[in-house]
Amino acid sequence: MPRSAGKAVAAVAVTPGRTELDEFDLPDIGPDDALMMIEATGLCGTDLYFYHQAPDMVRFPLILGHEPVGRVARIGDRASRRWGVREGDRIVVEEVFPCSRCRRCRYLNYHLCENGGRYGAVATTVEPALWGGFSEYMYLHPDSLVYRVSDDVPADLGPLFIPIANGIRWVQQVGGLGIGDTVVVQGPGPHGLGCVIAAREAGAGTIVVTGTARDAPRLAVARELGADVVVDVDAEDPVARVAEITGGRLADLVVDVTAGAPDAFGAALRLAGFGGTVVVAGARHRGCPDVAVDTIFLKELTVRGVYGRDSRAVRPAIALIESGRYPLHRLVTHSFALEDTAAALDAFARSDPRTDAVHVCVRP
Template identity: 45%
Template structure:
């Protein structure tokens, strides 16, 4: 028997025992080393529907751990063996829809997400990382983690991976291009790290007065300028920092409609705009 934290319903958390699942040829079992709290986890606790939430569930999807058991085909496909240290991407893919087949698997029409939209009521139960072990389903994506990487850093691999994708794959930032990041939350800070590595110049981060600590972190992570938009007029400030040209790239790491509109005003002609999500209507 193993133990896991179960969110039985909004605002109702219990500790429960489960049997370890039997692992088939395409499956694996992860012994959890550490799991971090994603920004979506409090929403699950409060009852928000995230990707079709189904209670009861075991939360947790930003995880690092060691392979405790793995099927023959899974070992071959993932290139890992028992004892290997890995991190697990949150999504389990159908690999049949047009989005999976064209590389946009985050838009999968039959998407499963660890710790979010699979109930723990039925076997194999352990669909989240808030426990001693986590079940790894077929069509998962695993990445080896070196022993010297701190667990705290490994847990953030999916967050940092988002930043790398938005800056590298989507915006295709080149050295010397100006980048503005709106929103210095975890996703925004990951984007700052990626933009710094890509050679953004200048790299500007915007936030509110309540983001003072996060804006300071953005500076530590390589931002050339941080702007409290409640104290400084953002459009004019970016114009000044870019000699009137405005930004080559804007990444909006907040779902605020007003922030998304601001991003349009910060772009130069033919600039690239990455929007990671939207809360509410425009």
């Protein structure tokens, strides 16, 4: 659609499963907030969940997208000092803008804030409407968490700060992976691949990634990022394979990133060795029928749920992207124009051998 002066074009999810382009006024910026010009926004499984499942936490219409990279277009004086950025600086922004006052924020769990908001989850009926990354511009709330990123980073790679930061928190900070340990990552999606990078950085002895036959392209990328073994669970028993690799000890850490796979948690318990840790990161949206609960106490397992990341993981994730040490370009398989956002959502949802989609982004 044609662009108008003083306005931003955005891809709006008007109802579940339906996207339309619309225009919104660019907001006035005060001393504490800012406006971000979007270069690229990554597509996350949460976007698909919101788009198709319409959970109670979201209201339509809304602009999806919470993995943005771009430039500071306008910024207030106090916001500039608080965030340490100026107009023209390259930035990424976390999806949550926390209140900094609730109990969770005070205990350094701001990613679980009870009162704040989330980009990609606020209706356009809430002023100033530009609350998501699938747009030409995104409004930055005064409580936003903003980080500078190098101009040398290709725009398509910037959004990877979220899956890599998740991997750092889930594998290193929560999972406690040690040098020489064996880790199994269930699910080679973007966040699972972020876990592979985090495990390699932590000095893992053996990194195993499991997936299904349709995950073959993603499993190939996992090998390029540092996985030692990949297992197609449709072709072989992952527990038997890991037992063979480890001489029967099984895994020190299992990270379950298999969103929508109800059987994976039961398999994670079987893959973990005595005294091991199981980190659950993927939402099931339904029950887990194959769970032998007694395994938890018989093996003295630690089971931890994780949801998102914090600045302790975001900053090293940005540094890893800037370092160029990993072939991250292999993750970015699809880039769509803003007007093709619906096609981007469809490509990521299908993510099968016909599309080979690993990480998808939208670029205005």
